Amino acid sequence: MTGGTIHTHKPVNWLAEVPEYQGILSWLTSIDHKQLGILYILSAFGFLVVGALMGLTIRLQLMFPMSHVVSQEVYNQIFTMHGTTMVFFVGMPLLFGFAVYLTPLMIGARDMAFPRLNSFGYWVYLFGAIMLFFSFLSGGAPAAGWFAYPPLSEKGYLFNNGQNYWALSLFVTGIGSVATGVNLIVTILTMRAPGMTLKRVPLFVWMILMDGFLVVFSLPALNAALVMILFDRTLNTKFFDATVGGSPLLWQHFFWFFGHPEVYILILPGWGAISEVIPVFSRKLLFGAGVMAASTVAITFLSFGVWVHHMFAAGLGFAPLYIFAVTSLLIAVPTGIKVWSWLATMWGGKLRFTVAMLHAMAFLIQFTIGGLSGVAFAVIPLDWQLTDSYFVVAHFHYVLVGGMLFSLISGVYYWYPKVTGRMMSETLGKWQFWLMVFGFNGTFFVMHILGVLGMPRRVWTYPLGMPGWAELNFFSSCWSFVLVASMLLFLYNLVWSFYHGKIAGPNPWNAWTLEWLADSPPIGENFERVPVVRSRRPLWDLQFGSGGDGEHHA
């Protein structure tokens, strides 16, 4: 048997035919976690296109030395909007989309703990995003970079309204994020199926739980900082105004107290997806699942204690440098353990190289590169040499694109059949995968070298005759077209497969977690009946009686 559900209504095997989802109104007024999850993810992909086009504009401007594709002012706005959009309006909704769609299904619940709050979170996010982009019409987008350091972000330097929209928009979105974070934690802690102890939740759910805590306790730091900069700009407060005793450093502390946990907020759901994908396509239990869970807890705590590594060049004196260099090196340990766990899971397994698995493997390599270049910054002399250079740009694109985006795209290929009822095209997927691997590494790998050669980030252009700069920039820009093309191909695959993909059935991958027990697409309240959970792999138990924790064979 594959599914364990017994139906009172006619089963539906394609998302477009679900009766409850007919008509636009059903989407606008929905409080169903599945619809909201889909809305989140589609919005994120919409903004991904916008953000990618801005990235492409940046690359076009930098393709040749001394070029003038856009003006300096526009360039500043574009890289600020690119960074802000990618972090807050692509990364965050993408992970919330995965989280609110999958969490109830994976723990055998009917919906989130607070369905209305869930819908509040989504609409507030969309409102915030629209507010940010509205700034273009109000006389200019924000232009102080995604972390908006004062004094540049103060009114004396950037006097149009863009920076105000930036602060307001992120503040509003931040409130929605906290609401969703609370919602996810409460859902996981109170709504699990009978027998599903916290030790038996899928690792994805465990990571989402930790993610919830990170969101709930770090976003308020950003919100406090945003209030202050907004008051500085609109009410003439003096928080960050150094001319009358204010402290730009205070902004840096507050922003990065949020900012570092934020990078883990962005990556944890990706780790969660990988931790589901790799075991299923290796036909093995995740190696060291307990260690994986524990190291995630360690990271959650440690991530609140490393923020100063973003400020090593700010002149804080030596004691903070040493302390935060050590904590930053420390946090690399649990992260490294994870990579070994994933590798050990694949080791000796019966690997199935589906497109989901390919993305997971590329993730492992790229994320490791991004992690290693990250550790480099914890070594203070290296940080002083490399900070604010293209090495940094290379580093965070390796973790954000090579890490977060690749792992979540892997998740999309894996769960698409569950969400829509149809399989994604593997042929299109393989093309997309290879284009993306080459496009991504082609665009960003050389940026490491550019950084070492001294090219600063956030420069509008560069002179002729700098050693290697022209060639490497040209190379990077060429590949960026391939990268963006591969993203578009991915979106095309989403649409194509929606109409032409094979009907999937409840459990096309032969996976073991509860969401695969529900119909594809799940309807109504997800499950008519859920099993009493007795191991990490309830579907294995249903099929073979027991052994889901691997005590017999795997």
Added chain:
Amino acid sequence: MHNQSVAPIAKHPLDSNMTMNRNVMGMLLFIGSESMFFLLLILAYVNFHSQYGTGEMAAWHLDVTKTGLFSIALFASSFTLWLSEKAHEKHSGMAIFWMILTIVLGAIFICGQALEYSELISEKLTISRDLFGSTFFTLTGFHGFHVIVGLILLSVALWIMVRGKQGELTEAGLTCVSLYWHFVDVVWVAVFSVVYLWRFVS
């Protein structure tokens, strides 16, 4: 098919593996998040306390006795709210009385804050004057805003107590409102200590 291992979902109590009420847990997490927010506003104030001398300005401008008296009203309201909860548990009509008293005390505090603000502003001490104005008004202003939100929540609770049928205001609902109110109170303990009392230490 292992039918014995399949439970109908409608039957299993969703909070089976956790005794805490969902709404209460949500409120506690929200309060945790809010605590971080206030912590950072307080740290901003502290940062300038000696570095910029906002501490001395506080000593110069603020009337500790007056604000202290209004603060007592706020602290007392936590106590009366507790009494209201106890009475509500026993289905006693006194719950309404204590609830009204709580709201009145909270309102007295807010009036006191309004009074203080208007006096300061008449001395030309505004949010944009200097770092003291900025940190002081931002911190106490956000606290005042939370008090007002709390008053609205309390009023809704009161309204349900008065108008609603027996048992409509659930225990968990009342617990949530009161947790929030106590939190607003505790924040004021911290703010009052830092902004008004610190100067007596040094």
